[in-house]
Amino acid sequence: MAKVIVNAVVNGEPVEFFCEPRQSLLEVIRDVLLLTGTKEGCNDGNCGACNVILDGVLVDSCCVLGVEAQGKTVETIEGLAGTDGDLHPLQRTFLDLTGLQCGICTPGFIVSAKALLESNPNPSEHEIRLGLSGNLCRCTGYDKIVLAVQEAGKMLTEAKR
């Protein structure tokens, strides 16, 4: 099928790209836009490794078509750090508290945690485990991820004061 032109805003920048209707947003992000921070895990909506924020809504980008991004904003892991390279508090706490091991699930966890903290800036351990239940990690056992999210929540709340 013919490729179509899609206009979207990715990490704050307007972009125009060609894609086939059958390409998922995940494929477009990685293979067309070359933003390889977003990972493919299960490719069927179970693991959360491909999480991005589409028009303010956390989604599994493997379950979205690239053409659906027309006119929408997309936030990927690459958009979290400041332009000067300053890490987002979640990136900082995942590093400081060792919230990762092999790292494949990490971008998805961080994007998912960002969406969680935006709706609930000071979540309990239970709320974090519930909120991140769509993200799977086979290395850490989750405890350090929960701690990293709690800590980042505190940092973000402090920064707002």
Place this chain on the structure above:
Amino acid sequence: MIDFDYAVPTSLSEAVSLMGSNGGSARMLAGGTDLLIMMRAGRRLAKLVVDAKSVPELNELSLTDSGLNLGAATSCKRIWDDEPVVQAYPALNDSASIIGSVQIQGRASVGGNLCNAAPSADCTPTLIVHSGVCTIAGPNGTRQVPVEEFCTGPGTNVLQPGELLVNIKLPSAPTNSGAHYLRFTPRNEMDIAVAGSAAFVQLDESKQNFASARISLAAVAPTPLFAKAAGDLLVGKPVNEESIQQAAEAAKAVAKPITDMRGTVDQRIHLVGVLTARALRKAVERAREA
């Protein structure tokens, strides 16, 4: 994924025309959390994917004097984000907030959950106990089908080639009524019901007797099941544990589950009894608070 064309109609008539002119080879896309996965696996094929999300009627979520208009493409997230809807239909929130994860609920639609016609669909029993009615549009006009008659088997429904689900209308909840949906899953989250039960009750003015009741079951038959007799026997009965257990036993009697990787026939029938009693107790609690 096998190649297909993609269209974004902006009106219902355009959507109907696209679905109609492509016979059985067009598919509606709402959240895509079932459709795209199945297309990738080759279990569903489409020459044309019709995006439902720019058609106003398919995305309506509005409370009116007569009830709730739930556009077929409305996401689960839009339901739990809408406080008046959650207040008016808490059982719908029970269902919409347990399907998959947050990232699935951001996309997955209630109408898609119904059309996908899984016996374990969490929204469908709730729509059934709320006496939901589906509006279906197609080349020959529109028709109405009660939700309990919509699914015809695992993965199949009453939609004919070229037809699409427009919305589900729930009548407004009467006074002294309440509803609840719950399911049993081994995991707390990201799991599929071994069995589920939804209950709707309306109490009399004293709130001591059942005026009417509807019960519906998930994952214990080839389709979501309307346990009509179980609800009907409560009419006029006092609200007490004996009545609730009678209804739970009647629900067990109509369950026709299978043994599979999620559970056995015996376990599922037992669960129907436990879950139906719990659904009724919570529905009564909500009716008394209302």
